[in-house]
Amino acid sequence: MAQALATTLVVASLYALLGAGYVLVYRASRVLNLAQGDLLTLGGYFLFATAATFPGAPVLALPLAAALSALTGVLVYVALMRPMAGHPVFAAVLVTVTLGILLRAAIVLVFTDRTRHPLQNLGLSNPPRPLAGGAVVSTFDLVMVGAAVAFFAALFVFLKVSPLGIRMRAAGERALLASQRGINFHGVFALSWALSAFAGGLAGMIYSSNVRLEPSLGILGLRAFAVALVGGLDSLGGVVPAALLVAAVEVASVRWGNPLLSDVSPFLCLLVMLLVRPWGLFGTKEELERV
Amino acid sequence: MAALGGGYFKTSYEADLALVDTRLRRVALGALVVALLVLPRFASGFVLDLVSQAAFAAIGALALNVLTGLAGQISLGHAGFLAAGAFTTAALVERGLVSPLVTLPATALVGGVLGLVVGMPSLRLKGLYLALGTLAMHHVVLYAAGEMQARAGGNTGFTIPPPRLGGLVFRGTVAWYYALVVLAALVLLLVVNLQRSRAGRAWMAIRDRDVAAASVGIDVARYKLSAFVWSSVVTALAGALFAYHRGFVSVEAFGFFVAVEYIAMIIIGGLGSALGAVLGAAFVTLLPYVIDALVAGVSPDAAQYYVFPAKFGAFGLLMALFLLFEPLGLVGIWRRVRNWFALWPFRHRPLRASS
Numbered sequence: 001m002a003q004a005l006a007t008t009l010v011v012a013s014l015y016a017l018l019g020a021g022y023v024l025v026y027r028a029s030r031v032l033n034l035a036q037g038d039l040l041t042l043g044g045y046f047l048f049a050t051a052a053t054f055p056g057a058p059v060l061a062l063p064l065a066a067a068l069s070a071l072t073g074v075l076v077y078v079a080l081m082r083p084m085a086g087h088p089v090f091a092a093v094l095v096t097v098t099l100g101i102l103l104r105a106a107i108v109l110v111f112t113d114r115t116r117h118p119l120q121n122l123g124l125s126n127p128p129r130p131l132a133g134g135a136v137v138s139t140f141d142l143v144m145v146g147a148a149v150a151f152f153a154a155l156f157v158f159l160k161v162s163p164l165g166i167r168m169r170a171a172g173e174r175a176l177l178a179s180q181r182g183i184n185f186h187g188v189f190a191l192s193w194a195l196s197a198f199a200g201g202l203a204g205m206i207y208s209s210n211v212r213l214e215p216s217l218g219i220l221g222l223r224a225f226a227v228a229l230v231g232g233l234d235s236l237g238g239v240v241p242a243a244l245l246v247a248a249v250e251v252a253s254v255r256w257g258n259p260l261l262s263d264v265s266p267f268l269c270l271l272v273m274l275l276v277r278p279w280g281l282f283g284t285k286e287e288l289e290r291v
Numbered sequence: 292m293a294a295l296g297g298g299y300f301k302t303s304y305e306a307d308l309a310l311v312d313t314r315l316r317r318v319a320l321g322a323l324v325v326a327l328l329v330l331p332r333f334a335s336g337f338v339l340d341l342v343s344q345a346a347f348a349a350i351g352a353l354a355l356n357v358l359t360g361l362a363g364q365i366s367l368g369h370a371g372f373l374a375a376g377a378f379t380t381a382a383l384v385e386r387g388l389v390s391p392l393v394t395l396p397a398t399a400l401v402g403g404v405l406g407l408v409v410g411m412p413s414l415r416l417k418g419l420y421l422a423l424g425t426l427a428m429h430h431v432v433l434y435a436a437g438e439m440q441a442r443a444g445g446n447t448g449f450t451i452p453p454p455r456l457g458g459l460v461f462r463g464t465v466a467w468y469y470a471l472v473v474l475a476a477l478v479l480l481l482v483v484n485l486q487r488s489r490a491g492r493a494w495m496a497i498r499d500r501d502v503a504a505a506s507v508g509i510d511v512a513r514y515k516l517s518a519f520v521w522s523s524v525v526t527a528l529a530g531a532l533f534a535y536h537r538g539f540v541s542v543e544a545f546g547f548f549v550a551v552e553y554i555a556m557i558i559i560g561g562l563g564s565a566l567g568a569v570l571g572a573a574f575v576t577l578l579p580y581v582i583d584a585l586v587a588g589v590s591p592d593a594a595q596y597y598v599f600p601a602k603f604g605a606f607g608l609l610m611a612l613f614l615l616f617e618p619l620g621l622v623g624i625w626r627r628v629r630n631w632f633a634l635w636p637f638r639h640r641p642l643r644a645s646s
Binding site: 031032080083084087089090091093094095097098099100101102104105106108109112113222225226229233258260261263264267268270271274275278 | 365412415416418419420422423424426427428430431433434437438441547551554558596597599600601603604606607608610611614615618
């Protein structure tokens with residue numbers, strides 16, 4: 001039981017980081033970024049590349065990989081999402097699908113599709129840590145939880161206190177009004193994309209250090225969007241409880257049900273949510289219409 | 292193309308109803324039909340197989356185009372419908388019901404019910420939310436199929452014997468070539484006629500503005516559901532065809548990427564156009580082979596490493612380029628080129644720029 005709780009917490013941290021990525025982008029571009037999973041993979045490969053360049057220097061490699069991830073987010077906004085403004089949402093979502101395809105192709109071209117382990121080059125190890133109650137998790141499981149907590153804490157302070165964060169919230173609420181008050185919403189949206197790619201990249205760096213790194217990690221992202229929808233697509237605060245919920249359902253279904261269910265349980269959560277409360281636990285209600 | 296001054300004039304109802312309205316088009320269509328009929332005499336088995344694949348893809352793309360292009364309902368779950376059809380057929384064959392006279396109606400029934408279920412949320416949800424619902428459905432269907440495969444097929448998949456009708460066994464490249472091309476042509480004819488029927492116009496009205504559609508008396512709920520059901524029945528039947536054609540059914544063949552491929556077909560071809568769906572299906576089907584040949588031609592040694600990412604990347608790049616710069620797709624390009632030639636030396640069609 002303690003093990004199940006610990007696993008839930010770890011999985012929820014991964015989902016929360018990815019879910020935050022979805023919500024940040026949704027608030028900026030009203031688009032579901034289906035390439036979020038591939039941004040995660042890309043973060044892992046950035047770490048692999050920087051670790052290979054600076055072996056044994058995680059102090060250098062980790063921030064550099066994180067910065068590259070954030071930069072990717074800005075580039076994606078400028079090159080792909082800004083031109084799609086005014087196009088139908090569907091087309092913009094498909095552009096993110098193609099972005100995912102392109103990222104994956106680029107990763108295979110550069111790094112081949114061999115399974116990698118960035119940890120070897122970093123000179124770090126990943127020993128198991130026993131917890132209270134007999135549960136055992138790996139060190140990077142703890143890092144994942146810590147990173148998610150730190151990211152959300154920093155994000156909330158940033159959004160609540162700093163002027164830029166307040167502008168970002170305003171632009172996410174109503175871009176037109178924000179721009180009329182002199183907010184440079186293109187800058188703010190680019191920052192949203194950067195934060196989103198950073199969150200995904202961070203999750204990818206930790207996950208790939210913890211488990212393994214291969215080009216097909218992106219499917220993790222598809223599962224995590226259930227989190228974004230369950231919490232409410234435009235609600236950052238909803239991501240954490242939703243991540244806990246989806247992770248708990250997933251862990252429970254594997255433990256007491258069928259292991260095959262782990263792939264589908266987030267989508268079952270999503271379907272139930274769509275039927276009961278399509279705007280999510282904490283999302284804005286009026287975005288729905290009925291026939 | 293001659294009457295530049297005042298547009299076209301149709302002087303009889305027959306002319307207005309005709310699908311092929313000018314002599315040039317009749318000749319071109321006739322030539323195409325003859326070419327397709329005699330192709331097996333000249334082409335290799337490989338070419339025939341390519342055309343068969345394109346025809347098969349065209350059936351699925353036409354069905355998706357009715358749902359997404361005409362009715363405006365976004366579906367990321369097209370591969371799920373295909374899988375449902377293929378696995379229904381596999382399940383029936385597994386139980387000894389091998390005759391297509393049993394499997395095809397059963398598959399259509401399963402497809403229809405699934406379409407109804409998946410279509411239900413479209414009455415409440417729109418756009419992104421609906422797309423998410425269809426994506427979730429795709430994963431649920433694949434889970435069910437995977438479960439079935441794990442229980443029965445010994446984890447690898449199901450083998451499907453070639454279909455028999457009476458004493459007639461359906462096998463071989465040429466037989467499948469004719470079957471798939473004829474079926475694709477039938478579906479095309481059906482879609483073209485559907486487009487101009489009451490249902491088709493109702494779908495387009497809902498796509499353009501559902502409130503306006505409701506206010507002119509279109510039963511929005513009914514037509515949304517009928518679009519889902521129609522599309523999923525045809526797609527499930529395509530899935531059954533897939534099962535019979537390949538002779539093997541396995542979950543791996545119906546991943547999310549397949550759904551993306553079908554969406555790419557109707558985007559690249561031209562959303563909402565039947566011709567576009569066919570062109571897009573041919574384009575997306577043939578693209579990997581073209582790139583294969585290109586990469587092998589440039590450097591045979593590197594081919595084995597770069598073929599997969601090159602195919603994948605080129606596919607993504609083309610889709611992105613069409614989305615960004617040519618939302619009307621291949622059909623849009625075709626129309627522009629045709630009009631440029633037809634109108635030269637003028638630049639614009641006078642009025643009523645139709646089809």
